Amino acid sequence: MKGRVASGVVHIVGAGLAGLAAAVVLASEGREVRLYEAAGHAGGRCRSYFDAELGCRIDNGNHLLLSGNYRALNYLERIGARGTLIGPEDAVFPFFDATTGQRWVLQPNRGRLPWWILRQWRRVPQTRATDYLKALALRRAAPGAVVGEVLDPRGALFARLWEPLAVAALNAGVNQASSRLFWRILVETLGRGGAACRPLVPRTGLSETFIDPALETLQRLGAALHFSARLRALDLSAERVSILRFDGGPVELAAEDRVILATPAPVTARLVPDLVVPERYSPIVNAHFHCAAPPHSPLFVGVIGATAEWIFHKPQVLSVTVSAADRIIDLSAEELRSTLWRDTMAGYQIPAAPMPPVRIVKERRATFLASPEQLLRRPRAVTRWQNLLLAGDYTETGLPATIEGAICSGFTAARCVLSHELRRREAMRHRARPRATAGVQHRRTQKANLMR
Numbered sequence: 001m002k003g004r005v006a007s008g009v010v011h012i013v014g015a016g017l018a019g020l021a022a023a024v025v026l027a028s029e030g031r032e033v034r035l036y037e038a039a040g041h042a043g044g045r046c047r048s049y050f051d052a053e054l055g056c057r058i059d060n061g062n063h064l065l066l067s068g069n070y071r072a073l074n075y076l077e078r079i080g081a082r083g084t085l086i087g088p089e090d091a092v093f094p095f096f097d098a099t100t101g102q103r104w105v106l107q108p109n110r111g112r113l114p115w116w117i118l119r120q121w122r123r124v125p126q127t128r129a130t131d132y133l134k135a136l137a138l139r140r141a142a143p144g145a146v147v148g149e150v151l152d153p154r155g156a157l158f159a160r161l162w163e164p165l166a167v168a169a170l171n172a173g174v175n176q177a178s179s180r181l182f183w184r185i186l187v188e189t190l191g192r193g194g195a196a197c198r199p200l201v202p203r204t205g206l207s208e209t210f211i212d213p214a215l216e217t218l219q220r221l222g223a224a225l226h227f228s229a230r231l232r233a234l235d236l237s238a239e240r241v242s243i244l245r246f247d248g249g250p251v252e253l254a255a256e257d258r259v260i261l262a263t264p265a266p267v268t269a270r271l272v273p274d275l276v277v278p279e280r281y282s283p284i285v286n287a288h289f290h291c292a293a294p295p296h297s298p299l300f301v302g303v304i305g306a307t308a309e310w311i312f313h314k315p316q317v318l319s320v321t322v323s324a325a326d327r328i329i330d331l332s333a334e335e336l337r338s339t340l341w342r343d344t345m346a347g348y349q350i351p352a353a354p355m356p357p358v359r360i361v362k363e364r365r366a367t368f369l370a371s372p373e374q375l376l377r378r379p380r381a382v383t384r385w386q387n388l389l390l391a392g393d394y395t396e397t398g399l400p401a402t403i404e405g406a407i408c409s410g411f412t413a414a415r416c417v418l419s420h421e422l423r424r425r426e427a428m429r430h431r432a433r434p435r436a437t438a439g440v441q442h443r444r445t446q447k448a449n450l451m452r
């Protein structure tokens with residue numbers, strides 16, 4: 001642990017991934033961190049819990065990482081949990097088409113030059129190498145264009161690759177999902193070669209990988225963690241936040257204290273006047289079947305032409321995800337169970353069997369809708385109040401609302417705190433210096449700030 005730096009307390013509200021990422025960076029830089037969370041536990045939308053009815057632990061959703069998610073991997077390095085992820089050595093994506101019964105494994109080669117599209121056995125069946133090149137149209141698409149307008153929806157490649165990838169990564173249907181954001185995802189993953197596309201999942205569960213080690217790290221670094229601490233209001237003057245009002249009582253801020261609000265968009269918009277945030281959301285439905293997968297089953301399977309989209313094989317559970325789930329969100333749990341169990345048996349080649357115990361989880365507001373209009377509503381980390389910063393997957397990260405996006409937002413807010421302090425210290429040093437050297441130093445500082 002580095003020596004504590006005398007530079008005010010950083011109050012972080014919300015212990016989801018964004019708040020935790022900010023807290024881990026700042027505490028490891030020696031800042032005094034206080035983390036407040038409304039719930040009795042950390043993790044927000046990315047956590048595991050024991051489901052008493054099912055009799056086992058389940059994850060709040062199936063969160064797939066890719067080896068190119070360098071911010072998430074950096075976070076896991078910082079909390080010592082990088083080794084809790086498992087996945088194949090190479091980028092391999094098993095798919096099953098429920099309408100034809102066909103199975104294939106998408107296998108991009110490791111390097112950046114995508115020669116895999118020239119090998120029939122590595123690419124999607126019934127596609128040609130030239131079909132893949134047409135995705136370059138996304139790069140030149142108008143800011144307001146959606147994926148379904150830019151890519152030709154009639155071909156096999158669209159139905160079997162671009163659509164499932166876009167829906168999973170952006171949690172939006174192809175007629176709503178921003179083509180620019182999809183391009184960004186493709187650049188960060190397939191664009192960097194198969195080495196950046198190795199699928200990774202937690203060995204045990206989301207909390208064991210992303211949350212528990214972060215809390216242990218924060219405790220070790222001396223951060224104060226407050227659970228069941230719901231922020232109700234902020235006292236704001238024209239320039240700064242002066243008081244945080246929690247259910248349990250007010251917290252007065254000293255002159256050098258800073259606040260990072262890492263609460264979800266609707267909560268933040270209620271706390272901060274006139275803040276523009278995304279206002280439309282997209283649902284995700286998950287079905288967790290308490291049963292074992294057949295031996296040698298893959299970690300996950302992408303399903304085409306069915307209601308289930310991705311099925312994950314976890315300890316004691318087969319777990320199904322349906323993103324952008326507006327079309328099924330109002331179906332009864334009974335209907336969802338039987339449809340998704342049928343798809344799971346087909347996807348994992350399970351012989352006809354009675355349905356195991358199942359938990360259906362409907363998240364109506366799983367993420368904000370990644371449409372071109374909603375992207376324009378994402379706020380930046382910096383606010384007009386000099387000691388107030390924002391973090392969260394909905395902020396302007398340039399990424400979709402994902403683990404990677406949430407961690408990126410937390411890192412950005414932490415960087416803003418650290419660079420503000422650096423500037424303040426430079427200014428103080430500058431004031432303390434004799435005039436001639438101060439002028440030189442000022443120019444040097446300006447240059448360094450520009451380069452940062």
Ligand SMILES: Cc1cc2nc3c(=O)[nH]c(=O)nc-3n(C[C@H](O)[C@H](O)[C@H](O)COP(=O)(O)OP(=O)(O)OC[C@H]3O[C@@H](n4cnc5c(N)ncnc54)[C@H](O)[C@@H]3O)c2cc1C
Pocket residue numbers: 013014015016017018019036037038039042043044045046060061062063064065229230231232262263264267284286363365366367391392393394401402403404405406
């Ligand atoms: C079902 C589902 C499936 C998903 N699948 C994937 C996936 O496959 N891959 C992927 O990368 N991402 C996935 N995501 C998205 C990912 O989980 C989120 O983007 C990420 O967890 C958001 O983190 P966050 O910190 O921004 O927000 P949150 O996790 O929402 O954290 C905000 C925290 O603030 C707390 N809070 C709220 N109000 C207050 C208050 N007034 N005072 C104090 N605390 C407060 C909340 O309790 C919460 O802990 C999925 C999400 C869901 C819901």
